[in-house]
Amino acid sequence: xxxxxxxxxxxxxxxxxxxxxxxxxxxxxxxxxxxxxxxxxxxxxxxxxxxxxxxxxxxxxxxxxxxxxxxxxxxxxxxxxxxxxxxxxxxxxxxxxxxxxxxxxxxxxxxxxxxxx
Amino acid sequence: xxxxxxxxxxxxxxxxxxxxxxxxxxxxxxxxxxxxxxxxxxxxxxxxxxxxxxxxxxxxxxxxxxxxxxxxxxxxxxxxxxxxxxxxxxxxxxxxxxxxxxxxxxxxxxx
Numbered sequence: 001x002x003x004x005x006x007x008x009x010x011x012x013x014x015x016x017x018x019x020x021x022x023x024x025x026x027x028x029x030x031x032x033x034x035x036x037x038x039x040x041x042x043x044x045x046x047x048x049x050x051x052x053x054x055x056x057x058x059x060x061x062x063x064x065x066x067x068x069x070x071x072x073x074x075x076x077x078x079x080x081x082x083x084x085x086x087x088x089x090x091x092x093x094x095x096x097x098x099x100x101x102x103x104x105x106x107x108x109x110x111x112x113x114x115x116x117x
Numbered sequence: 118x119x120x121x122x123x124x125x126x127x128x129x130x131x132x133x134x135x136x137x138x139x140x141x142x143x144x145x146x147x148x149x150x151x152x153x154x155x156x157x158x159x160x161x162x163x164x165x166x167x168x169x170x171x172x173x174x175x176x177x178x179x180x181x182x183x184x185x186x187x188x189x190x191x192x193x194x195x196x197x198x199x200x201x202x203x204x205x206x207x208x209x210x211x212x213x214x215x216x217x218x219x220x221x222x223x224x225x226x227x228x
Contacts, residue, residue: 031214042121045216050214056215091160106216107163108160108161
């Protein structure tokens with residue numbers, strides 16, 4: 001079936017603006033993750049959803065960042081009052097239901113490249 | 118705090134060579150270790166997942182090993198091809214869901 005999709009693929013915005021980034025996980029995957037990747041670095045964990053609830057949002061850098069997954073499928077990452085330092089590629093991943101203590105393969109989308117001018 | 122290091126940062130080899138990419142981590146209490154491939158401007162593709170109870174996984178020309186006690190993993194690529202050129206990322210699962218990534222090794226396989 002289809003993989004993880006993310007829209008838009010590129011987003012250019014001005015400092016101080018609000019942006020929304022969308023992620024469509026693989027159908028049937030209950031776990032969803034957001035990561036952020038800066039140039040030349042590996043992805044950094046932001047938030048993890050199990051179903052509709054954020055099970056771990058410890059990676060969100062500050063309260064300008066917020067993510068939702070109201071129906072347990074599509075997720076939106078929201079960034080308020082964007083700053084130049086928010087410029088990065090935002091990656092979404094999904095996986096099947098997590099069994100206790102056993103991790104499943106995470107499947108990544110192509111990412112959204114955010115540029116804050 | 119778990120830290121993941123990948124050496125070398127970049128590697129250039131002629132086609133046909135066997136090669137080894139290295140990954141080290143500071144905390145041996147991991148759930149799993151995963152190797153990914155990333156092509157320029159693209160997302161990550163999972164190559165191999167090793168659960169904490171396992172010591173290696175193989176897929177085609179790829180073999181990944183895990184030594185938790187020494188905090189090391191290696192990705193072995195046999196008979197490298199130009200199509201293997203990409204960035205290879207190692208990620209440690211410090212829980213059943215959270216991955217901690219290294220900065221990657223950029224591989225170039227020259228024809």
